[in-house]
Amino acid sequence: MTITTADTTRQDDLDALRDVVAELERAQNAEDVDAFVALFREDAIWTTGGGRLLVGRDAIADFTRTVLPGAMRESTSSYVPVHVLFLRSDVAAVKVRQIVTGLDGSPSVDEAYEGSPMYVMTKEDGRWLLTANQNTVVVSD
Known part of the structure; x- marks a missing residue:
């Protein structure tokens, strides 16, 4: 799938952002908590698909350690x-x-479902990190 953007001059950044999302996918599917948490800025905020607000990498790590192992x-x-x-x-x-x-x-056990996350990422020392993030489940009629 092609990424749409108004700024087509930033191919290196688009590739790097795509790589962060691909690593998030890999880490989640592998249930690799440390790799997942490493994608976040230290003071990141994360709102889970269930609406729970997590503030800071430590809170994200604590939550992820309780829900990710076995989830996949x-x-x-x-x-x-x-x-x-x-x-x-x-x-x-x-x-x-x-x-x-x-x-x-x-379709998974609970039926296949779609999510519509929004990730605001910041570039820190040349590396894109997850900074302010919202997971949203798409509800079909």
Whole structure:
């Protein structure tokens, strides 16, 4: 899927942002808590799909250690960046499409569902980090 953006001159940054999302996907599917948490800025905020606000990497780590291990036994998630808005040269809003399915690609135990995360990332010492993030479950009619 192609990322849409008004700024097509930033291919290196678009590739780097795509890599962060790909690493988030890999870490979640592998239930790799440390790799997942390493993607966040120290003072990041994260709102879970259930609406829980987590402030700071330590709170994100504590929460992730309780929910991620074992979470991917019966499902897998894919994350695809679909739109990037560069707010400044070192700040980007990244809209992501998340699809959760069973391990064989079929609807998961609870049915396949789609998420619509928004990740605001900041570039720190040349590295893009998750900074202000909101997970949203897409409700179908």
